[in-house]
Amino acid sequence: MAKFQAEIDVMPKKEILDxxxxxxxxxxxxxxxxxxxxxxxxxxxxxxxxxxxAEAAHAKVDEACKNLLANLIMESYSFKLVQA
Amino acid sequence: MAKFQAEIDVMPKKEILDxxxxxxxxxxxxxxxxxxxxxxxxxxxxxxxxxxxAEAAHAKVDEACKNLLANLIMESYSFKLVQA
Numbered sequence: 683m684a685k686f687q688a689e690i691d692v693m694p695k696k697e698i699l700d701x702x703x704x705x706x707x708x709x710x711x712x713x714x715x716x717x718x719x720x721x722x723x724x725x726x727x728x729x730x731x732x733x734x735x736a737e738a739a740h741a742k743v744d745e746a747c748k749n750l751l752a753n754l755i756m757e758s759y760s761f762k763l764v765q766a
Numbered sequence: 767m768a769k770f771q772a773e774i775d776v777m778p779k780k781e782i783l784d785x786x787x788x789x790x791x792x793x794x795x796x797x798x799x800x801x802x803x804x805x806x807x808x809x810x811x812x813x814x815x816x817x818x819x820a821e822a823a824h825a826k827v828d829e830a831c832k833n834l835l836a837n838l839i840m841e842s843y844s845f846k847l848v849q850a
Binding site: 721745 | 775777787790791793794797799801803804805807808810811812813815816817826827829830833834835
């Protein structure tokens, strides 16, 4: 049994409006950072997982993303695994 | 003037309780994913920035993180920049 660390990004899909990101893009102008455009805000999730192999850990993290962490209608996810 | 893309992670500091992550860790058990532990949830932010150099872009993104994107009392941030 090995311990793996997963770093997961869950982002709103490109074709979906991101009102939080839009608001932050607007605020950049007020902060004197008008060079910053197209802010999009999602979630960054870290977790630890015990598994026999990297493949098994990958499958478990994928299942967690699909069933709990991401709403696949509005969000897409990606992750990377490293052995701890 | 070049365009850069920044990928920013903003996470609750280690010494700070993360109630959202705690709740998700608990839910993993109910989903049959008890191997998953120590879930922590932060923000993943992508943005575009126009700058003369990678150094200038780095300084601007750092300023945006400090002044708007992260609450440095409770959160830490890291980012990477790629030329678009």
